[in-house]
Amino acid sequence: MGFVRDMGIDLGTASVLVYVQGKGVVLREPSVVAMDKSTGRLLQVGSAARKMLGRTPGNIVALRPLRDGVISDYDMTERMLRAFIHQAAPVRLFRPRVVICVPSGISEVEERAVIDAGIHAGARRVYLIEEPVAAAIGAGLDIDRPEGHLVVDIGGGTTDIAVISLSGVVESVSIKIAGDAFDDAIVKYVRRKHNLLIGTRTAEEIKIALGCVFPRAEEESMEVTGHDPLIGLPRAVTVSSTETIEAFEEPAQRIVDAIHEVLERTPPELVADISTGGIVMTGGGSLIWGFDKLIESHTGIETRVAEDAISCVAYGTGKSLAHLSSMQDGTRNLSRRKQMNL
């Protein structure tokens, strides 16, 4: 088993997906680690660690080492990556080359941190690809022609909006409003409207089960239990899909505004391409019900959610492995260098 397969990694705020060349996506795990505070020992990574979030005794912490799309805890990110790379390809003689996606517009220091984490986690070489470019490739868009495409990738920590042509990013905006912000919006709403404290995991369940940003034909509702600060006891309330429209108004509007901003800055020829070709959404956040309809109603441009939207970035990262020879390792691969041909 000396053969080494290169890997593409979607190192996301919410989840990590590993694509192994010739095999496809072999691993999907939440970006969470659990460690023993007193010994510094890593206890769990991924879904096992996620179950511990918000439920740990004093000596154990469960945390998400990435925040807002970038590394916030370097050491933990590296250890998490190491565990995932090992799980994805346990028997190996050589270290793999790894393509890791990063949000568009991160700083060079942040890029450096991703590269170092990849190398320390066992990669022979690390190549970076911008998340919206990977998302576009993964969504099956033909991006190497001189034709504009608009991709909106709503992840957990960041929403990346980018106009892509000739395999490069022409205009982009990255905002720190994505899936997590919608969870927070539900927490705040339930506190304000129902006087009840709920955790972000419960909020996420509500978001996934019935959250929407556009009126839906049939209203749905679910019962959730939280902590009533007045009586100091648990209490259950019913939350409806219509309420989530109100709760989500602000973050949803921020994303729509950012799309407008990108379109305003985009050269007219490319805007014309986009209005014919439509807007493509990727990332887990794009699955919030009605997001395509909301964007369409504000821009007048046909909008669709890509197939398997959560995996697009990983697929795109994986597909880019076939072009490693034309990519340079390190930080010199991002849109500042638009000439890169994938």
Ligand SMILES: Nc1ncnc2c1ncn2[C@@H]1O[C@H](COP(=O)(O)OP(=O)(O)OP(=O)(O)O)[C@@H](O)[C@H]1O
């Ligand atoms: N069916 C669904 N409906 C609504 N939201 C969903 C659904 N499935 C996943 N999500 C949300 O998608 C987000 C995660 O998306 P994704 O996996 O694309 O993020 P990420 O790539 O890890 O983050 P980032 O790109 O910001 O670093 C989470 O906020 C999650 O709650």
Ligand SMILES: [Mg+2]
């Ligand atoms: Mg992502």
